[in-house]
Every structure is written in structure tokens, then in C-alpha cells.
Amino acid sequence: MKKVPLLARLAGYRAAHATGLPPQLPVNLTVSVTYSCPSRCATCDIWQKKVDDLSVDEYGRLFPTLRKVPVWVTLSGGDQFVRRDLDEIVRLVCTQIEPSIVNIPMNGVITERIFQLLPKIAHHTVGAQLVLNLSVDEIGKAHDEIRGADRNFEKLLMVGELIHDLKKTYSHVVLGVHTVISKLNVDRIPEIEREARAIFRPDSYIAEVAENRVELKTMHKDITPDPADFRRAVTHLGNTIRSNRSGHPVARLVESLRLEYYDLAARILEEKRQVIDCYAGWASAHLAPDGHVWGCCVRAESMGNVRDHGYDFGSIWRGAQADAFRESVRAHACACPLANASYTNLLMDPRSLVRVTAHMAGLGHGHERAAQGA
Amino acid sequence: MSGSDRERDLEAVRRLVDRVARANGVGTRVEIHEGTVDRPAAADMVVSFDLSAGPGWERRLGALAALARKVLVVVVPNPERVGASRAAGERWETLAIAPVLWELGRVREHEYLAIPRAVAAIARLRGGTASSADLRGATGAIVRRAARLHAFVVDTTPRTPQARRRLRTAEEGGSKKAPDV
Numbered sequence: 001m002k003k004v005p006l007l008a009r010l011a012g013y014r015a016a017h018a019t020g021l022p023p024q025l026p027v028n029l030t031v032s033v034t035y036s037c038p039s040r041c042a043t044c045d046i047w048q049k050k051v052d053d054l055s056v057d058e059y060g061r062l063f064p065t066l067r068k069v070p071v072w073v074t075l076s077g078g079d080q081f082v083r084r085d086l087d088e089i090v091r092l093v094c095t096q097i098e099p100s101i102v103n104i105p106m107n108g109v110i111t112e113r114i115f116q117l118l119p120k121i122a123h124h125t126v127g128a129q130l131v132l133n134l135s136v137d138e139i140g141k142a143h144d145e146i147r148g149a150d151r152n153f154e155k156l157l158m159v160g161e162l163i164h165d166l167k168k169t170y171s172h173v174v175l176g177v178h179t180v181i182s183k184l185n186v187d188r189i190p191e192i193e194r195e196a197r198a199i200f201r202p203d204s205y206i207a208e209v210a211e212n213r214v215e216l217k218t219m220h221k222d223i224t225p226d227p228a229d230f231r232r233a234v235t236h237l238g239n240t241i242r243s244n245r246s247g248h249p250v251a252r253l254v255e256s257l258r259l260e261y262y263d264l265a266a267r268i269l270e271e272k273r274q275v276i277d278c279y280a281g282w283a284s285a286h287l288a289p290d291g292h293v294w295g296c297c298v299r300a301e302s303m304g305n306v307r308d309h310g311y312d313f314g315s316i317w318r319g320a321q322a323d324a325f326r327e328s329v330r331a332h333a334c335a336c337p338l339a340n341a342s343y344t345n346l347l348m349d350p351r352s353l354v355r356v357t358a359h360m361a362g363l364g365h366g367h368e369r370a371a372q373g374a
Numbered sequence: 375m376s377g378s379d380r381e382r383d384l385e386a387v388r389r390l391v392d393r394v395a396r397a398n399g400v401g402t403r404v405e406i407h408e409g410t411v412d413r414p415a416a417a418d419m420v421v422s423f424d425l426s427a428g429p430g431w432e433r434r435l436g437a438l439a440a441l442a443r444k445v446l447v448v449v450v451p452n453p454e455r456v457g458a459s460r461a462a463g464e465r466w467e468t469l470a471i472a473p474v475l476w477e478l479g480r481v482r483e484h485e486y487l488a489i490p491r492a493v494a495a496i497a498r499l500r501g502g503t504a505s506s507a508d509l510r511g512a513t514g515a516i517v518r519r520a521a522r523l524h525a526f527v528v529d530t531t532p533r534t535p536q537a538r539r540r541l542r543t544a545e546e547g548g549s550k551k552a553p554d555v
Contacts, residue, residue: 112534119476126469158534168484169472169526 003098006071010347013282017330017348022318025069028284028344029097030297032215033089034078035289038109040148043137043182043210045217046078051290054306056088058291061311063096073099074340078289081110087120094124101250103131105178108156109149115162122170129250132163133176133206138185139195146184160200174250177202181233182210186225189233193240203251206258207237208339209265215286215297227269234262245362256359260346265337274335276349281326283344285317293317295325298336379488383523384423386487387449391421394483394527398445421447427466432474439478442530446479452486452524466524479530486521493520 009027016023035049054062073093080086093102102125108114122130134156137146143153163175177196181189189207197205209230210223225233238259246252267275281295281303288294292302293316303325304316316322328334346352394400400418420442425431427450439446450466452458468484475481489497497517532538 112536115480115533115537119473123469123473123476162480165480165482169468169476169481 003068009069009071010283013279014348017277017279017282020327020330022323023282023326025066025314025317026283026285027069027071028074028340029066029070029072029099030074030076030284030286030340031089031093032076032078032287032289032297033080033086034082036082037077037079037107038082038149039079039107039152041137042146042148042184043180043216043218043221043223045221046215048217051288053083053289054291056085056092058307058311059089059092060096062287062291062306062313063092065311065313066097067314068096068098070097070099072101072103072343073097074103074105076105079107079109080104081106081113081117084113087117087124090121091124094128099128101129101131103133105133105135106159107135107147107149107152108159109152111155111158114159118159118162119166122166122173126170126172129172129174130170131174131176131250131254133178134160134163134200134202135180136177136192136196136200137180137182138188139192139199146182157199160202164201174204174248175200175202176204176206176251176254179205179207180210181207181225181230182223183225184223186229186233190236193237197244203246203248204254204258205237205240206254206339207234207262209269209337211298211336211338213298213338214300215288215294224269227266230269231266234266238262252360256356257343257346259359260352260356261337261339261342264342264346264352265339268335268337272335274332276345276352278329278334278341279345279348280338280341281322281329283348284341287313293322295322295329296336296338296341298338299325299334301325379522383488386523387421387423387447387525390449390485390487390525390527391419391447394445394447395419398529400444416441416443418443419445419447421449423449425450435474436478439528439530442479442528444529444531446475446528446530447525448475448528449487449523449525452518452521454518454524455522456519468524471526475526475528479528480533481526482529483525483527485525485527486517486523487525488522489517490520493517 006027009024012024015021034053035046035051037047040047075086075090075093083089090102093099104121106114135147136156137143140153144150160175163173167173167175177200179185179189179192179196185192193205193207196202209225212219212221212224241255241259246255264275284296286294286297287306288300291306293304293306293313294300294302303322304319306313306316309315346356398419420438422435422438425434425448435448448471450471453467472481493516497513532540
């Protein structure tokens, strides 16, 4: 099947957003493979949720119905490595969806299984870019305390070294470090970022804000940093990105999107509104472990369950519940700085897109706003 | 391949083996197995040179890895070299051998050997080595096209603390067993 160029797809989403017509299938798909997680993070209670996870066979029926449209697939959790069959799920993603980028955030806790499965995952993803993001919320013991996992940081070091070895054999592997900025670490972001870069030697360093999400069961938690503190943190990160640009094209694209995202996230926290139109439910979607399809994980409102629709993603995507969700988003009934959806939102916004392109070319002067906040 | 080429190839492998042995504290034995495991003795380091790409190569590599207590070095003809054999039984594509090696251990290094002197000099001038991690850009492309051999250094020690603990426990359990009488 010939793939439609990404720019044509993006134009299609804009048209659907403007007219209210049913959109194409999403280009940005997050697949949560389980809620189970051995970590007890201060910023996440997802581990408390117990559901019947989709099996590999069920994914095998579902993925072909996405008709190879998703370009960017994030395999999320819980801790994905709880699943012994994660490598099989990745293989199905790569053979049945054929995305350009597979992104796996990792807490590094179940070390032995990571060592077993990650080489297989690297092999299955040849032909795409495999972005492995290590979750690093602090340095050393302080990280273990925030993540509620004993010796987690020590294990992350081992996993980081494994990924560096994998990169020697598989040139499509990209190592990222990812920090969730919360009230617990917002004042230390410059130090965390500097030390994490020195210790893990990642291709990219990224951060996003801890937020109240239905998916994570954090609606009651006081974890989101004060907007002014967050602005200070991301201003530092933006400046660091500009002075340490990666040579790797995918990492560079991610950095460029991040430069825009940091400013966007800070503005959303400050202004508490959709600063640019949100395309969650059009260009991006989230598949929950038990088969529910969401427009996004912040609201985690089911558009339907694939198990009730013969594993046909499209029939849910074109259904009445999906339309209702989109109508609500289009009416700006919600606003959030969710990084994953924001990526595609930035690509849909012409002014942001121009700035992202300028950042890619090393011409990034689009952050006057961030600099003003310093 | 001429006799002098073969001598140069062996010399390049010996240099790699010496370096890897030093880096991994290999103190006991280094055995070079050429093609088959005809002397199945365990060693800290086992070097596979000229392994045949015919049927069953995965099993033969597995047998070699089982003999390597610390490191398995696998040297194969470089399939990217200009003029490399196209014959199925003589060709070692990285994407074919890598997943098998990663099953056997942890592939720590991935190097191109037996590089013509002029190319090696250019690579050094450009600040690179023959490690795949350094082989980006035009210099890397030249090295990959010119090297006669491709080597993988596989760490065969238990990969995680859990695996090391299991091995220790198994060894202790074995030593506590009553001697056979």
C-alpha cells in the first residue's frame, strides 16, 4: 500500500478540523500495552488500575485496520516490560503499521527482561527509528525516591549502557533521556539536566510537565509545578538545546519540536487555554491496554472498545462517540500541555511549523517569549 | 585471497584479540577456532574466524559462545566491501548475524578490520577508529567499503545482577553436591 505523504495527511486533518467532517486515521498513535508497573512514582498512580490487557493475537487483528497510517507510534505503559511478549507486539507494529518512528519510554526497572527483549526490539524496528527514552526524574537516590523504586537509578545506568551498545550494532536506535517536571524537582532542573546528559550521554534530553491525567489516576495530586517555576525550568532547557544541537536527524527534529513545545506548555500552564488548536482525536489517538480508544490520555474518554467493534479501529474512529469528543476539543472545552499530542498540534499550526523548521535548520530565534521569562 | 592477505588478516585479528583480552581481563586461554568446534574446550575468550555461513551456522556460533566464559569474538568477511562475495554461503550480513549474537551475549563492539593502510591513515586523520560508532560520514563509508573483515566482540558473561546471582547460586549448589563415588 502506498503511503500518503505526511504533509497531505496534515492538510487533511486541518480540513476535517475546520469542517467537522470525519478525519482520516491518526498519524500519531500511542499504544499503552499495560497499566501494570513495579514503580510507585509520586507523580503517577497508573499501577493501581487492573484491566484485561489486549493479547498479541488481538493486536494482530487490530493493527492492520490502522491501514499503515500512523507514522509515529509510542509504546507506553505502565511498564511495558512487564509484558514478556513486548517484542512480539513491537514486531506486529513494525510489520503491520510500518511507522517511521517507534518511541518507547522506559523506567529501566525490570532489567533482566529489558536485556532479553531490547535487542529483539531493536532488530524488529530496523527500517524505522527506535527512540528509547529513559525516564530520569532526579539523580541517584533522589530519583529512586520520586519513582518509588529501589535502586532504579543504578538500573537505569545499566540500561543506558546496554542502549549505547545496541547503537553500535543498530544505527537506527536513538537514546533519549526524559524528565517529568513536577513540584518535586522543578527547582533542580538545570542540575538534573546537566548531570543526566553527562551520565547517560543521550542523543537528546527532553522534559514534560507533570499533569493531572485521568489515565494516570493523578487528578487529585498536587504535582503540577507553578507556571513561573515551570517557565524558568523550560527556559533553561531551551537555552541548553540551542547550545547543544544534536547531529542525529531524528534527535534534532525532536529537539526542534521540544523547543516549541516548551514554550507552548509554559503558555498553556500560564493561560489555562488551548493556545493553538488541539488535534487529539484527529491526528493523534491513544489505545488503552484493554482496547478502549481515546482521543488523548489526559481525558481518557472512551470512543469505543476495539473488542466490541471486531477490532476495527476505523469504525470507532468514525463513530458518534469519537465525533462528540472531537466537537468538545474543537470547542476548546479542555486545555493541557500533553507532550505527545502537542507534537502533532505544533505540526498542524503553520506559525509553529515555520519555527520548528527554522530550529531544524539551526535558525531558531523563535523563543523570544521563553527568553523573556528567564 | 593471496597468502600475504591472509597473513595480514590474521595479524589484524590478533591485534584485536590482544586489545579485547586486555580490556576484559582475559587471563587464561585464547583459542582461535577456524570453521568448526573441533577442540571443545572452554576458555575466557573464544575467537571464531572463517566460520562457514552454511546451514547450521547459528548452532555452531551457539556452541562457540557456550565455550566462551567472558568474550566471544566473531570475525567474518565484510559484506560491505567492494568486491565482496555475493554467494549466499559466504556472505555475512550484519542484520542477519546481529540478532543471533545478541541472543548469545551482549555485542560490545562492532569493528572493521584489515583496512588498507592508506584508508586507515585517512580514518585516523579524521579522528575516527574502525568502530561502527565512529563510522559516520564519508570516511566511515570508505572504511566500510575497504575493510576485508568485520568483527563482533560479544560479552558472554551474565548480563544482569539477577543472572549473575543465578549463576553464583548454581555454581555454589554444584560445589556443595556430594562427590560421585
